[in-house]
Amino acid sequence: MYVIIIGGGNVGYYLAHRLVRDNHTVALVDKDRATCDRIGQELDILVINGDGCELHTLDAAGIERADVLAAVTGSDEDNLIVCQLAKELFRVDRTVARVNDSRNEHIFNELGVDVPIDSTGILARVIEEEVSLSDIVNLVTFRKGKLALVRVDLPDNSSAVGKQVSEIPLPKESVLVALIRGSEVFIPHGNTILKSQDEIIALTRLGDENSILKVFLPDL
Amino acid sequence: MYIIIVGCSRVGIDLAQALDSEGHNVVVIDRNQESLARLGRSFSGLLISGNGYEPEVLREAGIEKADALLAVTDNDNTNLVTTQVARKLFGKEKVLARIYDPVRAETFQKMAVDTVSETTLVSEAFRKLLFDK
Numbered sequence: 001m002y003v004i005i006i007g008g009g010n011v012g013y014y015l016a017h018r019l020v021r022d023n024h025t026v027a028l029v030d031k032d033r034a035t036c037d038r039i040g041q042e043l044d045i046l047v048i049n050g051d052g053c054e055l056h057t058l059d060a061a062g063i064e065r066a067d068v069l070a071a072v073t074g075s076d077e078d079n080l081i082v083c084q085l086a087k088e089l090f091r092v093d094r095t096v097a098r099v100n101d102s103r104n105e106h107i108f109n110e111l112g113v114d115v116p117i118d119s120t121g122i123l124a125r126v127i128e129e130e131v132s133l134s135d136i137v138n139l140v141t142f143r144k145g146k147l148a149l150v151r152v153d154l155p156d157n158s159s160a161v162g163k164q165v166s167e168i169p170l171p172k173e174s175v176l177v178a179l180i181r182g183s184e185v186f187i188p189h190g191n192t193i194l195k196s197q198d199e200i201i202a203l204t205r206l207g208d209e210n211s212i213l214k215v216f217l218p219d220l
Numbered sequence: 221m222y223i224i225i226v227g228c229s230r231v232g233i234d235l236a237q238a239l240d241s242e243g244h245n246v247v248v249i250d251r252n253q254e255s256l257a258r259l260g261r262s263f264s265g266l267l268i269s270g271n272g273y274e275p276e277v278l279r280e281a282g283i284e285k286a287d288a289l290l291a292v293t294d295n296d297n298t299n300l301v302t303t304q305v306a307r308k309l310f311g312k313e314k315v316l317a318r319i320y321d322p323v324r325a326e327t328f329q330k331m332a333v334d335t336v337s338e339t340t341l342v343s344e345a346f347r348k349l350l351f352d353k
Contacts, residue, residue: 053296053297053321077298077300080297107273
């Protein structure tokens with residue numbers, strides 16, 4: 001795939017590095033000349049020094065043939081406008097943008113960015129997962145927040161302990177995806193028996209998390 | 221008219237003072253408190269410090285009852301985002317963005333964002349004065 005990255009900071013550089021490793025063709029655009037020179041020396045990619053919001057810069061980066069544009073600068077305004085230009089003028093199939101301020105995620109959706117990535121929110125959720133004492137942890141949400149991957153730790157006194165997965169009355173639109181037991185990971189089947197302290201990873205519709213909790217936690 | 225001005229730039233100040241003295245209800249939003257202070261005591265409108273495209277800030281400025289929004293910060297992209305938020309999230313019709321880059325102004329004009337291209341206006345003024353008696 002041909003990917004254009006706007007923004008040569010840590011995120012842009014690391015993204016370019018990974019994409020090249022996976023044999024994609026990458027062009028990177030940054031406003032700062034010194035940043036461009038450094039990246040040009042380190043990575044074997046096309047590096048353009050310029051403002052990604054200007055059409056001649058996008059042209060020079062080969063936007064006509066780009067499959068994806070990823071706008072990862074530290075400015076939400078710049079990321080939004082670059083994606084809109086890519087979409088409206090050049091019909092780029094997929095635009096991905098870094099959201100710096102979580103409060104702006106909604107605006108990215110409204111203004112037509114295909115995949116807004118709320119880096120602060122993701123980081124906060126990962127940290128929350130590590131420090132959380134709550135019974136259910138929301139790991140990731142997909143499809144603009146309609147689906148969620150959640151984790152529940154099975155307590156000793158849960159009625160689900162000792163039961164087969166097939167006996168557990170899961171909410172209709174939820175599936176168990178994985179079981180983590182100590183250092184082992186299982187893909188659960190109908191006849192898998194749950195043990196106390198299992199970490200259960202389930203895919204569910206957002207809003208159904210409480211129904212999942214009810215199944216695994218002892219009655220309050 | 222109830223008019224929201226986003227950006228207490230020189231253009232913002234000039235617009236705010238003129239519209240205020242003409243008897244309009246004017247609200248000025250700027251991220252920087254010090255910029256707002258430059259409006260002076262004679263200005264009778266409302267001042268709000270905050271991000272002018274954040275929906276909460278716009279609500280505080282009374283966007284729901286506003287007749288118009290003018291985005292006149294010194295940053296083209298901020299102005300484009302602000303006007304689109306006013307239009308798409310709040311359904312406002314009369315929203316205008318100040319844009320330096322004529323190409324960007326033209327591009328977003330095609331996307332139904334009303335823009336005033338400063339560079340084009342100045343260039344036209346020069347050409348007019350050059351050839352007019």
